[in-house]
Amino acid sequence: MFAKSTTLKTIKTTIKCALYSTKPSYIHKLGDQPLKYITIGQLLQETASKFGDRKAVISVHQNEFLTFSELLQKADKLAAAFKNLNLEKGDRLGLWVPNMVEWYVTKMASARAGLITVCLNPVFEAPEIEYCVNKTGIKALVCADEFKHHDYYESLLTIAPELENCDPGKLKSTKVPSLKTVIRIGEENKRGTYNFGEILDRANSSEVANIAKLQHMISPDDGCSLYFTSVLFPSHSVKYLFHESFQGTTGKPKVALTTHFKLVNSAFFTGKRLQLSSKHHKLCAQVPLFHIYGTVVGIMAALNHASTIVLPTNGYQPSKTLDAIKNEKCTVIYGTPTMYTDLIQIQEKRTDPIAAEIAVIGGAPVTPYLIQQISETLNVTKVHPMYGITECSGAVFESVPTESETNHAPVEYVEDHFEVKVINESGGVVPFGTAGELCVKSYSTMVGYWEDEEKTNEILGRDGWLKTGDQFILEEDGSGRVVGRLKDVIIRGGQNIFPKEIEEFLVTHPNILDVQVIGTPHTRLGEEVCACITIKPQSHLTLEDIATFCKGKLAYFKIPSRMEIFDNFPKTVSGKIQKFKLKEILSEKNL
Template identity: 60%
Template sequence: MLKRVSVSYSPKCFHYYVKCRHFSTKLSYKHNLGEEPLRHITVGTLLKETAWKFGDRKAVISKHQNKSLTFAEALVEADKLAAGFRTLGLKKNDRVGLWAPNLVEWYITKLACARSGLIMVGLNPAYQPPEMEYCINKVGIKAIVCADKFKNADFYEKLITIAPELEKSDPGKLRSNKVPSLETVITTSENKKIGVFNFGEVLDLATENSIRNIQKYQKYITADDPCNLQFTSGTTGKPKAALTSHFTMVNNSFYIGKRNELNLKHHTICLQVPFFHAFGTVISVMAALNHGSTLVLPTDGYNPDKSLDAIVEEKCTVIHGTPTMYVDLVHKQEERKENISPEIAVSGGALCAPHLFKKMLNVLNVKKVKSVYGLTETTAVVFHSLVTENEEKAVSTVGHVGEHLEVKVIDKEGNLVPCGSAGELCIRGYCNMLGYWEDEEKTKEMMGQDKWLKTGDQFVLEEDGYGKVVGRLKEMIIRGGENIFPKEIEEFLNTHPDILETYVIGLPHERLGEEVCACIRVKPGSNVTSENIVNFCKGKLSHFKIPSKIHIVDEFPKTTSGKIQKFKLKQIFD
């Protein structure tokens, strides 16, 4: 028999109890249960479903190649290439490096890896031989699919620098001391080169029987199998390789596409970002695959003139880009004044200032500007704009927490901070990576046994589930005991009529510890001086936030995905 137990509180204790209960409801923790269930399917199964639903619809249009593929054709080509991979001896979970700019062949290879159970490794086409050697050895790449040329780079020549044995090898038989795992090189070049297969040759290896075997093989690939290795952007040093599964890629991209309204109609997306980056791979390629959207590739790299051409010619309804790309696109549209009216502009890859958001609305004539925020280690996106949100939320936050995800903001001791207070953002959910490739120590540093992943971002979580990035914890400037977050100063300086973009760094100072340095890019023909900038700040920024050093630059050191490498700015101006 249960006994009723009565508990009494003194007035003081009761007041404390009520206060704690009230306070706990406003701590920085959110769990978005989601409206639709997660899907336990592979990327290969998703491709088949999309080809069945939208077979005749264009999947990708490559303007610079004068090529295009429907979703039905994409499935056929992916299965042919997958069969060719199998004929070359590639087996489940072997790593295939994809080292190319935005090409139709990149798109096919990505899907072929998924259909054959291989792990695709996205490689930056700007990588130089030492960087490529590091990446190949880091994850044990067995085969590389590479472009012919990109800008001034010859990929074949770079590979010979890494593995000179290639020039004396038969295709598929490479044996190199410097990169022992690499056996096969496949090039998109139409010219025959020693030691490598041409892309078309591998497609031609497929037979009706080997293609049927690929189709039958799908039941042996599970949603929980590894699918993708994504190197971190390298903004702070050597990149790490984050391993994600079919499950995380299919679902994260589904919800991204849903928030970006790809499910509401057939959208045509002008893709300015590179395929190899998480933005290109997941937010663009995979989201479009989920919802039957068409990707338009203006050029193999990035060119704002070509982007504007593509928006006009293909009547693009959606634009994907980083803030730096939108700065250039807005400036180009101000010059050309094209008759365009895209519906949605999606910004990600770096923080976007409210001032730039407003210019995107007004100059690019878009109806909505949407933010996405996430990390390579979270497959792609954690916070993103809701379908129904006002302009204030769109321009002042990074969006609302994604479906089926938990987020919290903690202090240095690991305690939850109140909503509206800054702390480190942590994430738990299906989107988190499986781990860094063969790097248990680094994995544990970022993701504990409780599966909470620490982002390293100084973040503010509001009660309504919206979030704001204050800055990177490692980028915080401590000047004479004052904590300064560069983002605040950057956003203010970007409102100056002659400034295109700004990045703020901390430089060593003998007395203060650190001083504030602003690196700015100005409009062509502007006569902006350091004195102008300081006067612009006076009375609007606290004295300790006003930059004591100002450098005007022609361009910023950045990754191919558009992220500014602040550590290089420090090396230049320190």
């Protein structure tokens, strides 16, 4: 009787598991709060009216800060100056500035004036800026004076030599015909440009007052920002930028258009999940503001929840980030996995007393081992991973507070007001727990790629589903995890191998600092597994060491058959490691 009962129970369990495994991986996450139908300009005014005396931004490297009231006043003065310079609603304003107070002011002024901000990487060189200006039809450009020994004015003269012989606002350039006005952030006046400080006083008081009256003419559904996706250019050598053989993310970058409504709400729900409204938080933003991470999770989330953005430096310097966390008593840290790896290395030597509450980590996949190191070395209460893409205006999956209070890897759950599904190569929805391509449908999905209907239709269907290009596993409780990029899958002798699994294991080796796994060509197998590794100081590592470490823990076909040691990995300015460049380097090495 006992045996029979046990057998029946086993059969029922087997049937239940079989039924469960066939459930399609689709989740619709309803929100417990409605979406907000307001513009960025209206949000700024709302926050300033409630928290006017609270600091909106502290720029440590500039020794400067602005309260929310001061931010609104400066934004309206600059917005009035833009109008005075004949910039009209829908015109594109290029923002080519590193992390400075002026970035925040300009972004808010652009929104209050009804302009579309084109967020530009501050390390772009002249040919890249020329492409960006012409691609989006930038009419006015706000740029810094210098950054990382880069003279912005001299760069502009190489693509618009006419600038040196024209009056400010009167540029007529052969190479960049749309560009009329250049505004520089710097003390010295340069021929053909306006000075940022002086232009703030260009408009009279009535013109400034009119900006508030114009807000009802700007719709939440109007475009407000353009982001160059991935911000990847094909080579360290700029001469390859326009080579016809480069396509997709390693060729000319696409430009995603988003609206006030999308940015405001994406930032609100991200900040809500972070519980930013629970107290006055100070957010240490070591990530670049031009990136969707810096804009939405940083600037816009802070604006929604009246938090203070702290800018340690104009560019990434981990030691100064730690100084800012300590001296400004930052409660939240923003960074990529690479940035946190650097912070940990320095903090292990410094052991300064820092006590931020939350470490937000995004921009690239993160390993459980790194999460544990962040918690222990940086002394944070919660590690808060998130997954998002530019085309969705920010986060898609994010940790929940109750999951972030241990040293183990927190689980990421789908954001409010999102639909997600995982599909196979044929477009069919795969069962829960099965890897496939993640697709997203939500209020935050981009309008489309700027003036590129073909590329828009490749990723965004008429039914509203956006294909992310990421290999993903979705669970029935709404949690999920990235397995890797579709294009990053290694096919070795017919076996599909996901690099992330191997990376998460190898990084636990005591001598390994960071690791990137890529596929390299192999005559017989098609591809072999190559581990690109950075090692800890005074360490030594061989391929045999790697094989021994993996034996009995990874299937034989996943164990790297090739190893390359790097001093540093090639990265974007936002800290993302560029695997395609690693492949280029190894390809050249094999020639």
